[in-house]
Amino acid sequence: MDIWRIxxxxxxxxxxxxxxxxxxxxxxxxxxxLAPKESTLTNVPRLRxxxxxxxxLRCLGCETDQRGNEVYINASGVTRSVIPxxxxxxxxxxxxxxxxxxxxxxxxxLSPPGGCQLGKRPIDLHLKALRRLGAEVVEQGGEIVCRxxxxxxxxxxxxxxxxxxxxxxxxxxxxxxxxxxxRGAAREPEIVALQDYLNKTGxxxxxxxxxxxxxxxxxxxxxxxxxxxxxxxxxxxxxxALAAAGGEIELLDVSPRHFSTVLHFLxxxxxxxxxxxxxxxxxxxxxxxxxxxxxxxxxxxFPTDAQPVLTAALLKAKxxxxxxxTIFENRFRQVPELRRLGADxxxxxxxxxxxxxxxxxxxxxNATDLRGGASMIVAGLSAEGETLVRDExxxxxxxxxxxxxxAELGAEIRLE
Ligand code: EPZ
Numbered sequence: 001m002d003i004w005r006i007x008x009x010x011x012x013x014x015x016x017x018x019x020x021x022x023x024x025x026x027x028x029x030x031x032x033x034l035a036p037k038e039s040t041l042t043n044v045p046r047l048r049x050x051x052x053x054x055x056x057l058r059c060l061g062c063e064t065d066q067r068g069n070e071v072y073i074n075a076s077g078v079t080r081s082v083i084p085x086x087x088x089x090x091x092x093x094x095x096x097x098x099x100x101x102x103x104x105x106x107x108x109x110l111s112p113p114g115g116c117q118l119g120k121r122p123i124d125l126h127l128k129a130l131r132r133l134g135a136e137v138v139e140q141g142g143e144i145v146c147r148x149x150x151x152x153x154x155x156x157x158x159x160x161x162x163x164x165x166x167x168x169x170x171x172x173x174x175x176x177x178x179x180x181x182x183r184g185a186a187r188e189p190e191i192v193a194l195q196d197y198l199n200k201t202g203x204x205x206x207x208x209x210x211x212x213x214x215x216x217x218x219x220x221x222x223x224x225x226x227x228x229x230x231x232x233x234x235x236x237x238x239x240x241a242l243a244a245a246g247g248e249i250e251l252l253d254v255s256p257r258h259f260s261t262v263l264h265f266l267x268x269x270x271x272x273x274x275x276x277x278x279x280x281x282x283x284x285x286x287x288x289x290x291x292x293x294x295x296x297x298x299x300x301x302f303p304t305d306a307q308p309v310l311t312a313a314l315l316k317a318k319x320x321x322x323x324x325x326t327i328f329e330n331r332f333r334q335v336p337e338l339r340r341l342g343a344d345x346x347x348x349x350x351x352x353x354x355x356x357x358x359x360x361x362x363x364x365x366n367a368t369d370l371r372g373g374a375s376m377i378v379a380g381l382s383a384e385g386e387t388l389v390r391d392e393x394x395x396x397x398x399x400x401x402x403x404x405x406x407a408e409l410g411a412e413i414r415l416e
Pocket of ligand 1: 022023026093119120121122123124125126127160161162163164165304305327328329370371398
């Protein structure tokens, strides 16, 4: 059990380099199965989810090595196409190995990822798309078995821009005969990052970020070296921490464009935002105003992953903010915990109404999930007294050394 001990009241000051993106690294680690030669990835964050993905790669027969934020993968020895149940349980987003295994081995066997704290998390769009490519997908006895002697290019239309389904199509279609056109695709920066990596491995993918992605038959390629983009949700978390605590920080090595909707609301709330090419400077007096209505949407809309941390930053904002969650059915689980700090949040299904309070006071909280846990740390920074967040490892799934990063900026925080 991790205990995050925060004493609120300190302002944040200084510069912080934003870690590499978890959600860009994971699909690229799966895509490494397709690389004909070894891959060296840099700026890979040290996280529990990355460790889980590397365990899966080794289980499939890959050789992996990790030194600091550099990861080396040689997939020439891939011999298996089965992901053991216990590894699937560790990380539901392992479902993106399905498309890569289909392309590399012509088959994939894994257990359904199942729901998580955020909701059911179905993968019907993934399976329907893979069948469109000619895969035979059977769900039997609690296992998903996919087979495809030869995948063939086709047109696929996603009814919802699912990030994972987009990634699985991109990975599987690299082995299809003929071109695949994927319409209604997710447009997240992590999708563009996957395209960039795949093209370095000899694939021919274009259009990522536009909503329509074209995947042609691949060519051969040499060894690959690829730098993972910065984590826009970690950047959003640090920005919300600054807004809540007050002070002035600079976030380095991250593109402001990748979290522009978060910056938009922080500016509306009263923060000064100065965007540069590879970073952003933010200033806040800690006295924020409510921002009206926030609605989570697929990229380039406001990201659902930043909703908990922005909500936490607005708990003392003057006025009322309405938050509508449209992506996950269970993304307000952190609300009862935030109320223990004195927050005034009213829930009505997928809507949360935040009425700003004068003060928040420290309390003992239980982390509910990755971003919910981060929201409790953000709120604790602006609460009077000490806040303890009891956490079964959720936060370290997505945040590399968050306690150190915040402490370096002047926060009184310790991970025990
Ligand atoms: C990715 O999850 C991210 N995870 C999530 O981040 C992020 O919240 C999410 O995209 C939305 O941006 C990774 O990249 C590893 P989706 P993913 O498929 O791919 C429904 C974090 O905190 N859906 O876009 O699972 C689904 O139920 C994590 O880092 C179907 O109905 O998201 C959900 O309501 C949390 N059928 C919505 O779409 C499907 O086949 C979004 O899902 C697939 C999805």
